[in-house]
Amino acid sequence: MQRPVEQGAVSLNGYTIQPLQSFEIAARVLSVEHYSMDREADLSPVDLALGWGRLSDSQVLKSIDITQGNRFYFWRVHDYPVSREEIENSSANMHMVPADAGVKRALMSVRKGQIVKIQGWLIEARAQDGWRWRSSLTRNDDGPGACELVYVREIHVE
Numbered sequence: 475m476q477r478p479v480e481q482g483a484v485s486l487n488g489y490t491i492q493p494l495q496s497f498e499i500a501a502r503v504l505s506v507e508h509y510s511m512d513r514e515a516d517l518s519p520v521d522l523a524l525g526w527g528r529l530s531d532s533q534v535l536k537s538i539d540i541t542q543g544n545r546f547y548f549w550r551v552h553d554y555p556v557s558r559e560e561i562e563n564s565s566a567n568m569h570m571v572p573a574d575a576g577v578k579r580a581l582m583s584v585r586k587g588q589i590v591k592i593q594g595w596l597i598e599a600r601a602q603d604g605w606r607w608r609s610s611l612t613r614n615d616d617g618p619g620a621c622e623l624v625y626v627r628e629i630h631v632e
Contacts (some may be wrong), residue, residue, distance in 0.1 A: 475499070476611070479595055486571070486599075487516050491625055493595035495611060500591045502530035503584055504565060507542035514545065514607060517599055518569040518623070520581050522590070523547040528556050529564035530589070542567065545621070563614045568622040569607075571597065580629045589632040595625045 479496040501524035509515040523542055528534050537555040541548045547567030554561075572578035573594065584590060596609040609623035 476596065481595065486573075486625075488601070489517055490600045491571070491595075492598045492600070493625065494598060494609060495596045496594075497596045497622070497624060498591070498593040499524065499526065500589065501526040502535075503586050503588045503590060504529070504535070504540045505542045505547065506584055506586055508582070509545070512545070513605070514569065517571045517607070519572070519578065520570050520584070521545060521547070521567055521621075522570055522581075522584060523565065523567050524590070525565040527564040528560060545569065547621075566610075566613055566620070566622055568624050569609075571599070571623065571625045573625060573627045577626050577629060580631065581626060584629075584631060591630040591632070592624065592626055592628070594627040597623050597625045599623065 475498050476495040479493045481493045483490050483492045503522055504525045505523040507521045509519055523540060534555045537551055539550040570581050572581050596611060598608040600606045607623055610620050
């Protein structure tokens with residue numbers, strides 16, 4: 475769920491974080507990828523590929539091969555358990571930006587198959603040298619620029 479947000483920019487690790495939308499999601503973790511070497515790792519040490527709706531159903535997921543790498547999420551099927559459109563619109567790679575050390579610990583311990591509830595903001599991050607990273611604001615896009623950049627204020631793992 476997304477809603478307008480009235481929060482102004484905040485600072486994190488030398489970056490300016492501009493909230494774009496309030497964001498919350500409950501989803502199954504399809505894959506987890508940790509990062510430490512790219513510039514984005516300063517903000518986002520982990521990406522979660524998440525699935526909701528029928529893309530959180532274990533029976534459906536049995537037929538989908540899921541991988542992550544280089545800040546992208548990839549899926550492959552031999553026989554579609556649901557439509558291509560449903561796979562694309564009910565799953566996403568999300569770059570997680572922890573709001574504090576406790577949230578970071580929780581995010582770093584998330585494992586494939588778990589159900590997570592995440593609350594925070596979709597954001598744009600900027601640096602003084604002109605670098606910027608902006609979240610997608612829709613779940614029905616794909617390809618470069620389609621990932622969500624999530625400033626995680628709370629995470630609960632079931």
